[in-house]
Amino acid sequence: MTATSCVRGFVIPLCLSVVAVTVLGVFALIGYAYQVARRNTLLTLGLAVSSSVLGVLLTYLVGQVVGAVPDVVADRSAAMSLAGFGFLLAAMLVVFVAQSTLPALTQVTQWNLSNRVARDIGVRVIDPLLAPRRIHHLEDPQVQDEQERAKGKEGYQVSNGLHTLPGLVSSRLTLLGSAVLVGRTFSWPVAVVLAAVTFLMEWDRRRVVEREIDSWWGLTEGQRRTWYLFDLGMKDAPKELRVFGLNRWLVERHLREWLDAMRPVWAARRKGTVAAAGAAVVHLAAHAVAVVLVARAALAGDLPLTQVATAVPAILAVGMSYNGFAAVQVRRAQTALRALRELPGFIAERHPEQTAGKVGGLGDGAPDVSVMPRECVRFEDVSFRYPGAAEDAEVLSGLDLEIRAGEALALVGVNGAGKSTLVKLLAGVYQPTSGRITVDGVDLRDLDLARWQRRIAAIVQDFLRFPLSATDNVVLGAVEHAGPPGSSPAVDPGDAVGRVAAEAGITDVVARLPSGWNTVLDKTYTGGVDLSGGEWQRVALARALFAVDAGAGVLVLDEPAAALDVRAEAELVERYLDLTSGLTSLIISHRFSVVRDAHRICVLEDGRIVESGTHEQLLATGGRYADMFTLQAERYAVADLAEVAEVAEVEGRA
Ligand SMILES: Nc1ncnc2c1ncn2[C@@H]1O[C@H](COP(=O)(O)OP(=O)(O)OP(=O)(O)O)[C@@H](O)[C@H]1O
Numbered sequence: 060m061t062a063t064s065c066v067r068g069f070v071i072p073l074c075l076s077v078v079a080v081t082v083l084g085v086f087a088l089i090g091y092a093y094q095v096a097r098r099n100t101l102l103t104l105g106l107a108v109s110s111s112v113l114g115v116l117l118t119y120l121v122g123q124v125v126g127a128v129p130d131v132v133a134d135r136s137a138a139m140s141l142a143g144f145g146f147l148l149a150a151m152l153v154v155f156v157a158q159s160t161l162p163a164l165t166q167v168t169q170w171n172l173s174n175r176v177a178r179d180i181g182v183r184v185i186d187p188l189l190a191p192r193r194i195h196h197l198e199d200p201q202v203q204d205e206q207e208r209a210k211g212k213e214g215y216q217v218s219n220g221l222h223t224l225p226g227l228v229s230s231r232l233t234l235l236g237s238a239v240l241v242g243r244t245f246s247w248p249v250a251v252v253l254a255a256v257t258f259l260m261e262w263d264r265r266r267v268v269e270r271e272i273d274s275w276w277g278l279t280e281g282q283r284r285t286w287y288l289f290d291l292g293m294k295d296a297p298k299e300l301r302v303f304g305l306n307r308w309l310v311e312r313h314l315r316e317w318l319d320a321m322r323p324v325w326a327a328r329r330k331g332t333v334a335a336a337g338a339a340v341v342h343l344a345a346h347a348v349a350v351v352l353v354a355r356a357a358l359a360g361d362l363p364l365t366q367v368a369t370a371v372p373a374i375l376a377v378g379m380s381y382n383g384f385a386a387v388q389v390r391r392a393q394t395a396l397r398a399l400r401e402l403p404g405f406i407a408e409r410h411p412e413q414t415a416g417k418v419g420g421l422g423d424g425a426p427d428v429s430v431m432p433r434e435c436v437r438f439e440d441v442s443f444r445y446p447g448a449a450e451d452a453e454v455l456s457g458l459d460l461e462i463r464a465g466e467a468l469a470l471v472g473v474n475g476a477g478k479s480t481l482v483k484l485l486a487g488v489y490q491p492t493s494g495r496i497t498v499d500g501v502d503l504r505d506l507d508l509a510r511w512q513r514r515i516a517a518i519v520q521d522f523l524r525f526p527l528s529a530t531d532n533v534v535l536g537a538v539e540h541a542g543p544p545g546s547s548p549a550v551d552p553g554d555a556v557g558r559v560a561a562e563a564g565i566t567d568v569v570a571r572l573p574s575g576w577n578t579v580l581d582k583t584y585t586g587g588v589d590l591s592g593g594e595w596q597r598v599a600l601a602r603a604l605f606a607v608d609a610g611a612g613v614l615v616l617d618e619p620a621a622a623l624d625v626r627a628e629a630e631l632v633e634r635y636l637d638l639t640s641g642l643t644s645l646i647i648s649h650r651f652s653v654v655r656d657a658h659r660i661c662v663l664e665d666g667r668i669v670e671s672g673t674h675e676q677l678l679a680t681g682g683r684y685a686d687m688f689t690l691q692a693e694r695y696a697v698a699d700l701a702e703v704a705e706v707a708e709v710e711g712r713a
Pocket of ligand 1: 445448454472473474475476477478479480481520
């Protein structure tokens with residue numbers, strides 16, 4: 060086979076297919092990056108291509124310079140002019156300098172691109188998960204897996220892949236360019252064999268890297284435990300750990316879990332060592348043989364110095380151009396990008412209930428949600444069990460309940476009776492398994508859920524403690540009235556924040572903070588402070604009242620006094636009917652002093668309402684409420700008597 064036919068029949072198709080596979084394979088990735096950060100993408104890829112083109116050009120120029128030296132030195136007639144040689148030398152140096160400066164530039168554009176992409180991925184992953192107004196999808200393991208795939212276990216995978224993509228493009232072009240130089244200056248078959256061996260080496264590296272990543276990131280259980288222990292020591296429970304003297308135990312346990320998690324990684328590494336060594340030997344031998352062949356041809360006088368000086372560095376450049384790590388990262392990024400694009404559709408397909416229900420917009424003849432309920436909210440024969448729970452694990456079972464508009468209703472029941480669950484159903488974050496909830500006669504399923512949820516202001520049991528300023532912690536109750544995030548407007552006692560702060564009893568608390576309303580309520584920030592449990596609870600109350608001020612008409616208070624001291628609880632009890640006046644409200648509390656003033660009290664037991672009436676009526680009935688109230692009152696009475704006796708004794712002694 061002649062060199063020309065070899066080039067036409069084998070080398071050109073091979074080169075074209077390698078380029079096609081590389082470009083087509085990463086086309087979606089590049090397209091995505093271009094969509095997010097057009098200039099950075101073009102710049103990064105342009106620099107990567109330039110870097111490899113300059114590298115190949117440098118190899119070529121080095122060959123030309125070295126080849127010209129003997130003739131120029133001997134001043135032979137065939138020698139190029141001194142000016143020409145100087146020009147060649149200068150060109151080589153310019154290319155060298157340009158190629159040496161490119162990596163620094165590429166790194167900057169690469170980081171910019173990764174940052175822009177990471178920001179975009181964050182939004183693309185979080186948005187479809189947070190946008191739905193219900194939360195079934197968050198408890199769906201398949202949705203969790205899909206979002207994990209979209210995000211990537213080891214950070215944002217698409218961003219990591221794009222970070223390594225320029226390196227992959229560059230090494231592919233270097234490989235092709237250098238192989239062409241080897242072919243042109245020495246031998247096409249040798250060029251093809253070297254390229255093939257280098258691909259083999261890259262394939263082997265890719266396998267090793269992939270296996271290692273899999274064995275590390277696949278260990279979610281061990282890994283989760285390791286990081287859990289780390290967080291426990293650093294931020295979650297530093298005080299409790301010291302009280303129980305668990306510091307050493309934690310360090311040792313963390314180390315043990317980490318070692319357990321790493322062992323399979325090491326095993327995978329050991330397993331791959333023999334194959335990796337084999338591939339490396341084949342790779343090295345092929346390149347060594349190629350260099351020897353060049354040397355032999357040179358010694359035999361069959362290869363001029365210029366070609367020798369070009370072919371040898373080109374052979375070495377081919378050998379160095381495998382990039383298994385980048386190939387793995389890019390491939391993973393492609394999978395992650397697919398999942399990222401499919402995530403919203405995946406959620407919508409698996410949870411069609413999220414998109415159902417839309418009436419309540421103005422001007423469509425539908426009821427105006429922003430003033431509902433005008434009459435009542437009604438639970439009609441409602442049963443509910445949590446998604447994935449066993450058939451017989453019903454929390455609510457055939458529950459009927461009417462909450463009249465403007466009524467202050469209280470709900471009591473033992474732990475686990477389903478009170479908070481009822482609140483979640485009222486807010487529409489879950490749908491009843493059977494039965495229905497209506498607002499002024501309209502099924503909650505048919506209402507515009509987003510608007511209905513804006514009608515509800517709530518303190519839930521596990522209320523949020525934002526690591527933001529005191530102002531933000533209050534105004535986030537009605538984010539549309541809060542201004543841009545982090546702007547923390549000045550607070551005036553007469554404005555809404557000042558008013559709700561006074562109602563919730565936090566004016567003095569905020570006045571004592573080092574930077575007043577601007578103080579960050581998190582000790583880990585400079586100048587930040589933490590509040591006591593009761594103070595936090597009052598901040599949460601202020602947030603709910605801010606939402607009411609902004610237009611919410613249904614106030615839900617789930618255990619609003621759990622962390623309050625006696626005086627704060629008494630104040631809440633005193634103001635409760637004032638705070639809820641004009642609103643439809645639902646209060647849940649185990650403290651009967653808090654609920655006794657409600658217009659109506661309902662007892663939840665065995666998944667349904669078993670008693671309903673005013674405090675006095677329920678006491679007179681002598682049922683469950685009366686039992687629970689009496690039990691609590693007796694305990695208080697005993698405590699009170701003990702305290703009175705103690706005081707009397709102390710006074711007597713005095
Ligand atoms: N997300 C969930 N998934 C599965 N089961 C849940 C979930 N949340 C609560 N449960 C279960 O539902 C039952 C009712 O819980 P809920 O929180 O509504 O009770 P509660 O009356 O508010 O209790 P408490 O007085 O202790 O606050 C409990 O048995 C609880 O384990």
